[in-house]
Amino acid sequence: MPLSCIIVEDLQVAADYLGRCCEKSGLVTVKAHYTNVAEALEYLNKNAIDLLFLDVEMPGATGFELLDQLAYHPKVILTTSKSEYAYNAFEYNVTDFLKKPFTYQRFLDAVHKLIHQSSQDTPAPSGNNDHIFIKSEGKLVRLKNDDILFMESMGDYVKFVTNDKKFVTHNTIKHLEEKINKQCFIKVHRSYIINITKIDDIRENDLFIKGHEIPISKAHRAEIIKRLNII
Structure with a gap:
């Protein structure tokens, strides 16, 4: 068609x-x-x-x-x-x-x-896909989706940030886009994927998660606003 x-x-x-x-x-x-x-x-x-x-x-x-x-x-x-x-x-x-x-x-x-x-384009994973495994420091680490605050690109590496830990793995944001549970995560900038449920507030072109300031690109702002439960 x-x-x-x-x-x-x-x-x-x-x-x-x-x-x-x-x-x-x-x-x-x-x-x-x-x-x-x-x-x-x-x-x-x-x-x-x-x-x-x-x-x-x-x-x-x-x-x-x-x-x-x-x-x-x-x-x-x-x-x-x-x-x-x-x-x-x-x-x-x-x-x-x-x-x-x-x-x-x-x-x-x-x-x-x-x-x-x-x-x-990869279809969104089912809601039962509640975790991922990442390779970090020579071992496979299991991370629950709900524990991940955001992912940040670091060139050929990606940093996974949780409430109390940070994990660095050899990966790219582009590859992660195809693998993550899109019900939980959303790309907000070419260098960041965030957990949509962890946003504390949004100010102009930045959002904040547990004290972390994360930029929002113009290309992704409308999709973020659409995903929020605004009343």
Whole structure:
């Protein structure tokens, strides 16, 4: 089944080209095209899509400001003529970055990358998966999910922090994302996965767990807010 998408692009010629690429590929169905953030946001808050083709510089507000306001996170492919936005694209965890003008083949590469990533997504473990084993200091250590406060990336290592201990293991945050119980844990930053039940409070772009201050990236803020029991 083709991916559903919308195009947010203020230049009609660029939007038309993207539309032709989508049609030619047979992999993507364009549901709508918007030339500004306000109208796109109104549509996205009422309709779920698989993919968002998003220009950065538009009248009134930027594409990044749109992402800040989304209540959910479709896959995003940025389309822009300026390479300096590549770092921001990384911060927002977008799937790919198409620098204008791009070829049809480059478009296809981005879409195939998205499809491949989606096929690698691991279903959330069952609620009975209440612990993990980690390799630390030459032995396997059993950690209950409820005992883990958060996990912090340290390059090729990850630090597991509990109430009274810290364990360092040779691992990566990316690998852990595929293995953890997603009912308990959530990624809040490229360097942090936290236990959602251990949050004490949130202030601006940081959250606090037992005195530990942990940054929240813009790409993950909406998902965190959605997971909280706010009354």
